[in-house]
Amino acid sequence: MRVRHVVAAGVIAIVGVLGSAGIAAAQTTPTPTGQNKQAACAKATARLPKIQDRETKVEGRITKLQSRLATAQQNNHPDAVKLIQFRIDWLQKVEQHLKDATNLINSECQST
Numbered sequence: 001m002r003v004r005h006v007v008a009a010g011v012i013a014i015v016g017v018l019g020s021a022g023i024a025a026a027q028t029t030p031t032p033t034g035q036n037k038q039a040a041c042a043k044a045t046a047r048l049p050k051i052q053d054r055e056t057k058v059e060g061r062i063t064k065l066q067s068r069l070a071t072a073q074q075n076n077h078p079d080a081v082k083l084i085q086f087r088i089d090w091l092q093k094v095e096q097h098l099k100d101a102t103n104l105i106n107s108e109c110q111s112t
Contacts (some may be wrong), residue, residue, distance in 0.1 A: 041109035046087050048105060054096040 065088050073079040 022044055041105075044105045048102065051098055051102055051105075055095060055102070058091050058095045059100065062088055062095070065091070 061089055069081060069084045069088065072084055
């Protein structure tokens with residue numbers, strides 16, 4: 001019985017040491033240097049046309065869905081209205097995410 005307690009205490013001590021070392025390693029992340037930031041900005045700036053193209057496609061899809069929503073409301077199809085509204089809401093979130101990404105790239109990479 002005493003041996004089990006000693007082994008259990010040893011295991012707990014080892015887990016505690018390894019756990020704190022993992023936390024300490026996670027907290028000491030290196031900060032990006034000037035070259036790293038320039039490289040990241042170059043990649044991000046290169047992706048801007050794709051992001052803007054996707055944003056245009058999403059806006060077009062929202063417009064189409066809004067016309068379908070109006071038709072479904074006129075024809076009294078409540079299930080279709082729910083589904084179309086769900087898709088519109090989702091696409092608006094995607095659109096906002098794309099706008100946020102574009103704004104972030106523009107603000108962070110403006111000075112480089």
